[in-house]
Amino acid sequence: MELKIFETSEQLDVYAAELFTKLINEKPNAVLGLATGSTPIGIYEKMVESYHQKKVSFKGVTTYNLDEYVGLTPDNDQSYAYYMNKHLFSRVDIPSGQAHLPNGMAEDPEAECKRYDAMLNERPADIQLLGLGHNGHIGFNEPDDKLTAGTHVVKLKEETREANARFFASIDEVPREAVTMGVGSILKANTILLVVRGSDKARIVKEALTGPITTQVPASLLQTHPRLIVLVDREAGRFLE
Template sequence: MEIHIFDDNAQLDTFAAQYFIDTVTRKPDAVLGLATGSTPIGIYGKLIKLSKEQNVSFRDVTTFNLDEYVGLTKDDEQSYAYYMNHHLFSHIDIPQQMTHLPNGRSADLEADCKAYDRMLEEQRIDVQLLGLGHNGHIGFNEPAPELSGGTHVVNLEEATREANARFFSSLDEVPKQAVTMGVGSILKARAIMLVVRGADKAAIVKRALTGPITTECPASLLQTHPRVIVLLDREAGRMMN
């Protein structure tokens, strides 16, 4: 596990974005696993800027997102489809048909989850970007006695809904379910980049990276992966010294 602690977010964002740029430069048809929420926004901004400065094209790149809320349309401002278009896809030359998210509006969610897994089997992710929840979740894989390996529908914990309520007008508007890539699928990526910011995440960072490997802290399973790059700001990494 490779751990980097940064003094400011601009440095962290630049490091992460350049890693993705280098991946695409080395492999123009790279498969990228992408995340949403507040954590990656600065990374995507830097990625857009660096791709233009370094003349890097995404026309042959394929992307898979970790998750999507159940019930939200693609044009809903709180959907992850909207988020990705707003923060990244509309600013680079990636063809829309090369971008993939779970379908939270599917009439048959189970069948759609299986179809997503088939695509992930056919195109192994080169780099998977992850954030980290306060309870140790990655994607929307919540702590539990056992975890699903593949893409599945999950009931969101109240704490997770409360954490995401800042993006909505009220807690009542936060969906109670999401479709998420499973931990097994995440661990199949060739490389995983975990990005965590903020003092409120310091304890869960330490638990995830150095504590027991347990499904009660899904991120702890990253300890079993051979290529994990961890990017922390100074506050998130304050317990790692």
């Protein structure tokens, strides 16, 4: 595991974005595993800046997002498809057919999960970006007695819905289910980039990275990955030094 602690979020964003742009410049057809939420916004902003400065092109890149809410259309401003278009896809030169998310509106969710897994198995991510939930979830793989390896539909725990309620008018509008890559799919990435910010994540990031490997803390399974890069700000990393 490679751990880097940054004094500011700005420094973290610059470093993470440079990892992506360096990879793309070395491998123009790179496969990127992407995440949503508040954590990656600054990273995507720096990637867009690099594109506008002509330091990188996304024309040959393929992307796969971790997850999508069930029941939200891509034009819903709380869907992850909308988020990705807003923060990255519409601002760089990636062809629309090369940017993939699970379809949360699929009539047959099981078939959609198999379709997504087939694409992931054909071209695993060169680098997979992850955030970390307060309960240790990655993607929407929630703490449980067992975890599903492949893409699947998951019922969101109330603590996860409450954490995401800030993005909605009320918690009643937060979807109860999501389609998510499984931990097995995530672990197939060549490199995993875990980004964590804020003092409220300090205890769970320490538990995930230094505690026992358990499905009750899904992120703890990242300890088994041969190339895990962890970027944290000073507050999130205060128990790691």
